[in-house]
Amino acid sequence: MRILIADDSKSVHAFMKALFQGTDHQLDHAMNGLEAFNLWDQNKAAYDAILLDWEMPVLDGYGSLDKLMTAGCQSPILMVTSKNDPSYIIKALDRGAQEYVMKPFDKEILFEKLAMVLSRKVA
């Protein structure tokens, strides 16, 4: 499984690497929403899931989600963010995000949410 992760924090990328260590998942890293969009745009079928932080420079997570959905992205998108107000969750789900992970989270939560969106893709 290939996963694209967009977050402006290097420590989050390091944490993600640690979480996925020992699995056969391949991670691609972007430091902002535009970089994530461009990586997806270069190879639209490559990603099984895209994880977007909300607050990022250049293009934020919601902007990136909007751009990806407008461009017809078929990969399930999960917002992974510290914004935990229900209004943000509703806004992201309405725009096409499949799941919403609130920081801080643990491995079990992230993997469960990934399994949730992947099982919907199969169904």
Added chain:
Amino acid sequence: MISKETLKIFADMIFKETGIVYKDSNFYQLETRLDHIMQQNQVNLDQLLQATVVDHQPNILNQIFDQATNNETSFFRDAKVFQSMFSQIMKPFFEHNPGRSLNIWSVASSTGQEPYSLAMDLENYRVINRDANYRIMATDYSQRVLKKAQEGIYTQVEVQRGLSSINLVRYFEKIDARENAADIRWKVKASLRAQIEFRHMNLLSPQWNLPRQLFDVILCRNVLIYQDQSNRKEILRKLSQHLSDEGCLLLGCAEAITNLPEIYVVQQVGEATVYRLVKNAKPKNNVA
């Protein structure tokens, strides 16, 4: 460190009241729980023994029995079982029994995630079938977990375990706006809480003080695994008297009924293993 002999005294006490079996192999869990109780009550081991074995103080005894139960749970625990249960048992029930209410019993509801998960599935279904009425009764031995279940308040970690984001925003409200994520709590909306009747119950009681109604679905998951064979058999026999003729009983994934062929037949329903009554197994009007 508590000696094995002393732990055995507490283990026997817990078994007599709750049926939960502690053996040498899980004495370390019991010790941790007793340590916790001693800390909370600011007593040492001698004082704990005095309060329980000699004085039989109900307050501290209840704390011990309460802590002895394993309350591990999450929303939609064993998600595939939930999916099969909904699509192949509950949905067909409404299709084949228009106008009838589906009666569900969550036997060991712990902190409430199981009955609330059932209610969320059913409320989502009611969007397309307004006639799908249901009643959920949720019981547990522990007053502590029942209180939490009735309040329906969960941490941010708890609401992310097994619960989809769409269900979170539909059925929960954020009740704590503090910045620290560890302090944030989510509360089940009143409309969903109102669908569930919570009751205190000890499965080892000779008489189960329950409404005189039969249940179409009984969930008794991850309960029997902690009981000895004799208690398991007795609980299963009594559960059968509360099951409707076409109803089904679900156990935990690691549990099975192997020694009651005169009462139950096993059936695989998608990913769920269910137990149905053998025809005429249950004497009519003999609800315990």
